[in-house]
Amino acid sequence: MSRLCGSIEPCVIDDDMLQKAVEEQGPKDEAGRIAKAEGIDFKDVLCLRLDFRNILKIDNLWQFMNLTKLQLDNNIIEKIEGLDPLVNLVWLDLSFNNIETIEGLDSLVKLEDLSLYNNRISQIENMAAVKNLQVLSLGNNNIPSLDCLVYLRSFKELRTLSLAGNPISDHEDYKMFVAAHLPDLVYLDFRLLDENTKEIAAEKYQDSIDDLKRNEKAIQIKLEEELKKKKELDAHKVAFVEYMNSSFLFESMFAEDAEGGRLAFMPGVAEMMEAYKSNCTDICQSIFEYGINHYEKREAEIAIFNECLQEAIDENQQLGVQKIREIEEKTNELFSEVQNISDSEILASKIEQYNSDVAQLKETLLTLEIQLVDQLEDIIKEFERNISDMVGTFIEIVQGYMVQIRELENNYNEKLLEIAIHTLEKIGKGIFDEDIPDDVRMLFVDKDTIVNAVGASHDLHLLKIDNREDEMFTKINSWASNLIQKVQRNEAARNRKRVTEIVAYIEHLIDDLDDLELPEQMQ
Structure with a gap:
């Protein structure tokens, strides 16, 4: 309770x-x-x-x-x-x-x-x-x-x-x-x-x-295998070729193809379908291997870009650090001399010179930042061109492979139609003695029915091929677009942060001078 x-x-x-x-x-x-x-x-x-x-x-x-x-x-x-x-x-x-x-x-x-x-x-x-x-x-x-x-x-x-x-x-x-x-x-x-x-x-x-x-060990092994498969699938997804290292595409064509399933009972179709599956899977495997290789090239391109970007930033920052060190030396020198200078004109001259140096530092740092922005813009544009070219190449190569798959489908469809018409003729003449299910035999009532059945199967297969191709191309185009947008956002954020740092540092130098205790005659 x-x-x-x-x-x-x-x-x-x-x-x-x-x-x-x-x-x-x-x-x-x-x-x-x-x-x-x-x-x-x-x-x-x-x-x-x-x-x-x-x-x-x-x-x-x-x-x-x-x-x-x-x-x-x-x-x-x-x-x-x-x-x-x-x-x-x-x-x-x-x-x-x-x-x-x-x-x-x-x-x-x-x-x-x-x-x-x-x-x-x-x-x-x-x-x-x-x-x-x-x-x-x-x-x-x-x-x-x-x-x-x-x-x-x-x-x-x-x-x-x-x-x-x-x-x-x-x-x-x-x-x-x-x-x-x-x-x-x-x-x-x-x-x-x-x-x-x-x-x-x-x-x-x-x-x-x-x-x-023993049971826990078996479960652990199964979990490890599932985790391994998930990691592999994730790796294939970022290469945009998930499930292409198998007969997945071919199986998906026939998974919802009721007409194709019935037509497979015709003599010779099963063997023809098996050859189609083997050839289609081989082409899909080629797409998969190309996709993995292309992904590695994209990653290498990104690594080179980031390296160039960071190298340019580091070189620019080193120049800025050198200028800042110079002003800090002048700051320390001025602050140590202030109390020992009795001549107000000399002191005023030194302070005026220091203010001029600070103003010059601000201009120099901002100029360096402008130069860096221009330099990085060139690097980013070249990176955009390289990524665009790589995406174009990927699409072109994959399109070539998908054309081969469509040719396989067209050949299969032509032969399937030939077999279907020949079977229809044999049934019409009463010389067809093969044992086929009743729902399959119902397709052979006339030529239009069998032609429509073969056509429906063919259309579904082509749709599956088109959808898989569109999916790959949509994903890689979206990836490229998001990547470039991210690079541009990061550069804009870096630039804003750097300008803010420069302005804050200059204000800090000015505030330090304002807080400096000057001799009475300078008050």
């Missing part, structure tokens, strides 16, 4: 409750008064207590994105929700509530300590994201079976577990089962699991543990 404090009416987490809680738990005395007057930014709050407030629903915590500790115990919460923004949460207490299902933890990847003590939970689940979990309190719930604990084997950092008060804790093998299946656990129900107990438990459950390990 959850504990209620004060009114039995359920409460919601609103701004007033949050503001009050933050002020109560914030700085005290004078510091607290100042914080209250100026207002506490919820983004700065690291710990928050919302216990004993009759809260029914977790909500409105989105402003506490830097929160590391959240206390929501002793409320009437029924569902774990509203925690997605709290990505930095390390410690979470939801004990003494009315929660039935573990859920809503997917974004809490930093969570280390979770208390769900005294709720209504019957299944350990939906915790895959909290792999850093070290402490888990599930005591006084409704967990019925020891087998539920196998789920916790994937939590390699788990060291402390509380399960007392669940039906499983009454099982005679409870402690041994936990010790055997969670060998890295240090504390169970707040008592140390000694090594002797672990050894006895491991021996007792050796067979089932060995089976579990």
